[in-house]
Structure formats: structure tokens, C-alpha cells
Amino acid sequence: MSSIPHDRVPGHAVDHGHAHDDHAHHPGGIMRWITTTNHKDIGTLYLWFSFIMFIAGGCLALTIRTELFHPGLQILDPEFFNSLTTLHGLIMIFGAIMPAAVGFANWQVPLMIGAPDMAFARMNNWSFWLLPFAAALLFGSFFVPGGAAAGGWTLYAPLSVQAGMGMDLTIFAVHIMGASSIMGSINIITTILNLRAPGMTMMKMPLFVWTWLITAYLLIAVMPVLAGAVTMLLTDRHFGTSFFNAAGGGDPVMFQHIFWFFGHPEVYIMILPSFGIVSTILPAFSRKPLFGYASMVYATSSIAILSFIVWAHHMFTVGMPAAGQLFFMYATMLIAVPTGVKVFNWVATMWKGSMTFETPMLFAIGFIFLFTMGGFTGLVLAITPVDIQLQDTYYVVAHFHYVLVAGSLFAFFGGVYYWLPKWCGRMYDERLGEWHFWLSMIFFNVTFFPMHFLGLAGMPRRVPDYATQFTDWNIVATIGAYGFGLSQLLFFYIVLTCIRSGPPAPAKPWEGADTLEWTLPSPLPYHTFETPPVVK
Amino acid sequence: MMRRGRKADTMKSVVARTRAAEDRALRSASLCIALVLISIAIVFFLGAILAQYSGAPTVGIGVVGSAILGFLVIAMGRNVRK
Numbered sequence: 001m002s003s004i005p006h007d008r009v010p011g012h013a014v015d016h017g018h019a020h021d022d023h024a025h026h027p028g029g030i031m032r033w034i035t036t037t038n039h040k041d042i043g044t045l046y047l048w049f050s051f052i053m054f055i056a057g058g059c060l061a062l063t064i065r066t067e068l069f070h071p072g073l074q075i076l077d078p079e080f081f082n083s084l085t086t087l088h089g090l091i092m093i094f095g096a097i098m099p100a101a102v103g104f105a106n107w108q109v110p111l112m113i114g115a116p117d118m119a120f121a122r123m124n125n126w127s128f129w130l131l132p133f134a135a136a137l138l139f140g141s142f143f144v145p146g147g148a149a150a151g152g153w154t155l156y157a158p159l160s161v162q163a164g165m166g167m168d169l170t171i172f173a174v175h176i177m178g179a180s181s182i183m184g185s186i187n188i189i190t191t192i193l194n195l196r197a198p199g200m201t202m203m204k205m206p207l208f209v210w211t212w213l214i215t216a217y218l219l220i221a222v223m224p225v226l227a228g229a230v231t232m233l234l235t236d237r238h239f240g241t242s243f244f245n246a247a248g249g250g251d252p253v254m255f256q257h258i259f260w261f262f263g264h265p266e267v268y269i270m271i272l273p274s275f276g277i278v279s280t281i282l283p284a285f286s287r288k289p290l291f292g293y294a295s296m297v298y299a300t301s302s303i304a305i306l307s308f309i310v311w312a313h314h315m316f317t318v319g320m321p322a323a324g325q326l327f328f329m330y331a332t333m334l335i336a337v338p339t340g341v342k343v344f345n346w347v348a349t350m351w352k353g354s355m356t357f358e359t360p361m362l363f364a365i366g367f368i369f370l371f372t373m374g375g376f377t378g379l380v381l382a383i384t385p386v387d388i389q390l391q392d393t394y395y396v397v398a399h400f401h402y403v404l405v406a407g408s409l410f411a412f413f414g415g416v417y418y419w420l421p422k423w424c425g426r427m428y429d430e431r432l433g434e435w436h437f438w439l440s441m442i443f444f445n446v447t448f449f450p451m452h453f454l455g456l457a458g459m460p461r462r463v464p465d466y467a468t469q470f471t472d473w474n475i476v477a478t479i480g481a482y483g484f485g486l487s488q489l490l491f492f493y494i495v496l497t498c499i500r501s502g503p504p505a506p507a508k509p510w511e512g513a514d515t516l517e518w519t520l521p522s523p524l525p526y527h528t529f530e531t532p533p534v535v536k
Numbered sequence: 537m538m539r540r541g542r543k544a545d546t547m548k549s550v551v552a553r554t555r556a557a558e559d560r561a562l563r564s565a566s567l568c569i570a571l572v573l574i575s576i577a578i579v580f581f582l583g584a585i586l587a588q589y590s591g592a593p594t595v596g597i598g599v600v601g602s603a604i605l606g607f608l609v610i611a612m613g614r615n616v617r618k
Contacts, residue, residue: 119566182577190569194562224577228584243588258584308605 034129037121039106040423040524045128046103047416051492053095053135054409058485060088065447065481067464068474081464082150083166087138089153090170093270094177095135097404100412101273102127102184105212107423109188111517111524112206114197114533119190127183134176141166141173152462154263157244157255161236168237171230178223185216185223192216197516199535203297206515207290210297211276214304218265218272221308226262229255253318260311268307270404271371272300274411275342278364280515281414282346285361286353287512292345299338299345306335316384317391325384332382336375343372358510359433363414366441367407374402377452392462395455401448413440413491420495421509425523426502432494439487446480579603 027035036042064084067076076084106124110117118124141148146164149155155174160167192213196205205213232243233255242248244255283290290296312320312328320328346368355361377399381387390396413436421427450473459470466474508518516535520528583603 120570182574186570186573189573190566193569194566220573220577221580224579224581225584228581231581232585232588254588305605305609 037125039110039117042124042128043103043106046099046106049131050096050100053091057088057091057096060084062481062485065478069478071466071468071471073465076464078464079150083148085462086149086152097270097408104415105188109191109209109212112209112515113200114516114529115191115195116529118187119195120187123183124187127180130176130180134173137169137173141169154259157252160233161245171234174230175227178227181219181223185219188212188216197532197535207279207296208276211272211300214300215269215272218269218304222262222265229258256315260314264311265307268303270408274408277411277415278367281360281364281418282349284510284512286350286355288349288353291348295341296345299341302338313382316387329382329384336379339375359437360414360418362437363410367410370402370406374399374407390455392460393455394451394459394461397461398448398451406444420498421505422517422522424499425505426498427505428494428498428502436490443480443483443487447477447484450476
């Protein structure tokens with residue numbers, strides 16, 4: 001069952017058209033992937049790209065954790081350590097999580113609304129192929145004089161104004177990734193608004209489509225602001241301007257305001273598509289319609305709108321009037337209301353459902369459990385006096401990893417397991433999938449839960465060395481990180497064996513699934529819904 | 537027989553013309569949406585930079601923030617009604 005209410009879109013009422021399924025006119029080999037305009041191919045490219053970036057960013061994280069295994073400097077010099085934390089953040093956010101979400105959108109949005117493809121198929125191809133060049137710039141920055149950017153993923157001025165050539169490459173990479181995101185968003189919004197199947201009104205759309213529509217609007221609004229900020233940074237560095245240079249009359253704090261005006265909505269850009277995936281999986285395995293569909297739509301919209309008025313909670317220690325602190329504190333707490341509505345609705349969806357616990361469902365439940373914990377620590381950090389104590393400590397690191405790893409990433413794993421049988425026409429190994437979930441769940445908590453203790457005890461983030469009283473929990477966190485990293489190799493193995501030699505999947509392997517894609521055969525034909533289905 | 541064939545041909549061409557017209561309308565509607573979205577992106581990009589020239593950053597941020605909120609409310613409100 002999906003986010004579409006059952007009484008509105010019964011499976012038998014869908015007249016799907018795929019009369020031309022047999023003719024898959026597309027080039028073979030590498031040219032297929034370079035020149036493709038097919039949304040499924042491009043979705044696949046996005047997902048593989050994000051997985052490669054996830055592994056690369058994960059390797060940087062493991063290097064960081066190796067250095068932190070013991071106090072004192074072990075294997076890295078401090079400057080390089082800072083480069084690793086910076087690149088780890090940038091790669092995971094712009095290279096792994098966002099492209100993965102766009103990959104899901106490419107695969108699923110047209111299928112879920114009964115569209116034959118994305119509205120601008122060629123631009124879709126271009127949006128993807130910009131990304132490898134941006135990634136090359138980011139990784140290439142390690143090899144230029146001065147090394148990669150080392151000012152943190154937030155690229156704060158004035159440090160970023162003074163940094164070496166690696167910062168220029170990072171700025172260009174951010175520009176390119178921003179352009180890719182904006183083009184992708186335009187495509188998604190246009191597809192959803194113009195290419196819905198007859199009868200598919202806005203309030204009949206699956207919740208995944210809704211969350212992506214709202215995410216795309218967020219992207220259109222905030223990515224240009226980031227692009228503007230890094231453009232000013234670039235002109236400060238090379239063209240004699242003083243936007244953020246205090247010596248020339250500029251204001252470095254202004255960079256922080258502009259950055260977080262982008263940065264906080266960015267958090268929701270990364271999490272809203274995950275909300276959509278979880279809202280699709282839970283009803284399917286609870287065999288019940290999603291509880292409170294309309295309230296979920298309004299809650300998602302409310303979260304998006306509120307995300308624009310809370311940015312300065314990242315800057316409580318910078319200095320602002322008491323009224324400003326109070327405003328941003330209460331506004332941040334307000335976001336807990338629509339988020340609470342969503343968590344309540346997910347739990348209510350499962351309540352008295354005929355639940356089964358296949359791998360996608362395990363990841364969805366893991367998501368709710370851990371994301372809620374991350375949300376609660378976010379509420380703790382919203383309280384100004386507490387935040388002033390915990391600013392830039394490992395408590396913050398624990399908080400955002402609970403939101404982004406256990407939140408976004410777990411939902412993406414669940415989404416891959418849920419739709420993989422439809423995408424490739426083969427079933428994955430359920431037993432190994434469950435192993436993947438439990439290993440990820442355990443090692444994730446072993447890695448990040450101790451960071452709460454470290455942060456509360458005062459261990460600062462972004463340091464390669466630390467006081468000896470923090471040693472024990474750092475050892476535990478490093479062991480957990482290696483366990484979590486190795487668990488993801490199991491995910492790679494499961495996906496690979498599924499694609500190559502998994503048993504054939506039926507058209508609808510999940511009894512409770514009822515969105516439009518499940519009316520199509522497995523594997524999906526190369527072209528789908530060339531004749532629009534009629535949704536009654 | 538000949539008449540029936542001609543009639544069928546005419547029907548086919550009418551259907552083809554209607555489809556082509558529908559495709560053109562859809563394409564122009566898509567382009568229209570894309571242009572509106574691109575222009576919004578450009579306004580925000582230039583707005584963030586030009587706000588710095590105005591000398592009062594809070595005014596700039598306030599204007600851009602209000603524009604975003606207004607845009608979101610209007611865009612979502614319009615589409616929810618559809």
C-alpha cells in the first residue's frame with residue numbers, strides 16, 4: 001500500500017499502457033550510458049555515482065577515525081586532517097546523499113505519476129554528467145599546491161578567503177553541483193506538474209512524489225544563494241572585493257548568515273525524500289493505507305517553510321541580540337511539531353497492521369527509531385544556552401549523523417531493497433539483507449552513540465588530537481566505524497548478486513504495494529507508460 | 537471501399553494532428569514552468585550578491601527570505617487546488 005489512499009487508486013482501476021515495451025531502441029555499451037535520456041538509465045547512473053562517492057567519503061571517514069583511535073598525532077598531519085573532514089562532508093552531502101535522492105526521483109517519480117519520462121530528458125542527462133566533473137575537481141584538490149580545502153564543509157570566511165588553490169577547485173565544484181541540482185529540480189517540478197497521468201490529482205500523488213516536489217522547490221530557492229555566497233568568496237579571493245574581508249570593510253559573519261540560509265534548508269533537502277521513501281515502505285509492509293495522508297503533505301510543506309526561518313540557530317555563539325536568539329530558538333522548536341506529526345503518522349500506520357519485517361521494513365523502522373533520536377538531540381541543541389555549551393563538540397557530530405546517516409542513508413537502503421526487484425527483475429537475498437540491516441544498525445550506534453558522551457564531556461570536533469580522558473569512547477567509535485564501513489561492502493555484494501543472479505521477481509513482490517509502478521512487469525520495460533494510464 | 541479508406545486516412549491525420557498539437561502545448565507549458573523556475577534561481581543568485589551592495593544585509597536577507605516564503609506559499613497553494 002502506498003501513500004495513495006486505497007479508495008482512490010485501486011490497482012484494478014489503473015489502465016496502464018505499455019504497448020511498446022518490446023522495442024528498446026537504445027545504443028549498447030558505454031555510449032548507452034553517456035548518451036542516454038531514459039529516466040531509468042539516468043536514475044541508475046545517479047545511484048551508482050552516489051554509491052561510489054559514499055564509499056570514497058567513507059574511506060575519508062575511516063582515515064579520520066583511524067587518526068582518532070588514540071590521542072596524539074598518529075598518521076596524519078593536522079592540516080591534512082582538516083582537509084579530510086572538509087572533503088568528507090562535501091562528498092557525503094553533495095556527492096552521495098543528494099545524488100542518491102535524485103537517483104530515486106529519476107527512477108520513481110515518472111513511474112509513480114504515470115509519466116513516460118522526465119519533462120526535459122536531455123537536460124536530465126546533462127544534470128547527471130556534470131557531477132563526475134565536480135567530483136574530479138573535489139578529489140583533484142588534494143593534489144594542488146596547498147592541498148584540498150581545509151576550512152570545514154561550511155567554507156567559513158575568512159579562513160576560506162585565505163586558503164590555497166584547493167579552495168578555488170572546491171568553489172567551482174560547488175558551482176557545478178549547484179547547477180546540476182537546479183537543473184534536476186526544474187526537471188522534477190515540471191514533470192510532476194505537467195506529466196501526471198489523467199486522474200492523478202495532486203492529492204492523489206504518492207507521498208514520495210510530494211516530498212520530492214517540495215524538495216525541488218527548496219533546491220531552486222537555496223542553491224542559488226549558496227552559489228552567490230561562493231561566488232563572492234571567489235571574487236574576494238581573486239578580484240579584490242571585500243564582501244567577507246573585514247580588512248576591506250567586509251563582514252565575515254555575513255558569510256555565515258548566507259551560508260546557513262542555504263545550509264539549514266539543505267538539511268531538509270537531504271531528509272525529505274527519505275521521508276517519502278519511508279512513507280511508501282511502511283504502508284506496504286503494514287498492509288494498511290498511510291495514516292493521515294493529507295496531514296503528511298501539510299507537515300512536509302510546513303517543515304520546508306519553517307526551514308527558511310531557523311538558519312541562525314547554527315550561529316548562537318557568533319553573537320546576536322537576545323531577541324534574535326529567542327526567535328531562532330523557538331522557531332527551531334516549532335519544526336518539531338510537523339516532524340512529530342510525521343512520526344506519529346508513521347507509528348499510527350503500523351498500529352494494528354499485518355506487519356512483516358522484510359529488509360525494507362527493517363530499514364524503515366530503524367529510520368524512525370534513530371531519526372527520532374537525532375531529532376531529539378536537535379531539540380536539545382535548539383536551546384540557546386545548551387547550544388552555547390555544546391557548539392562545535394562531538395555532540396553536534398553525533399546529532400547530525402543520527403539525522404543524515406540513520407535518517408537519509410537508512411531510508412535509501414530501504415528504498416533500494418524495496419524497489420530493486422522492480423528495477424532489475426530479480427530478488428535480493430533476504431537473509432543477507434537482514435544481516436546488512438542488523439550490522440548497520442549495531443555498528444552505527446557503536447560509532448555515533450558514544451559521540452554524545454564525548455560531546456557532553458567537551459571534546460571539540462575537527463581536531464586530530466584530544467585529551468586522554470576521551471580515549472575510551474574514541475576507541476569504541478573507531479571500532480564501530482570500521483564495522484559500519486565493512487557492513488556496506490555486504491550491501492554492495494547483495495546488490496551485485498541480485499542484479500547478476502538473483503531469482504526472478506514477480507511483478508508485485510510486496511503484497512501491500514499499490515503505487516503505479518507495481519502495475520508494470522518486472523523487470524521494467526525500457527519504455528513505460530507511453531500511453532498514459534488512467535487513474536480513477 | 538475507396539471512400540472508407542480515405543475516411544480512415546483522414547481520421548488518422550486528424551488524430552496525428554491533435555497529438556502533435558497536444559505535444560506542442562505540453563512542451564510550451566513545460567518550457568514556461570522551466571523559465572519561471574530558472575528566473576527565480578537567477579533572482580536568488582543575484583539577490584544574494586546585490587544585497588551585499590545595499591549596505592544593510594538584514595534588509596537584503598529579509599527581502600530574499602520574504603520572497604522565498606511568498607513564492608512557496610503561492611506555488612503550493614496554486615497546485616494544491618488543481
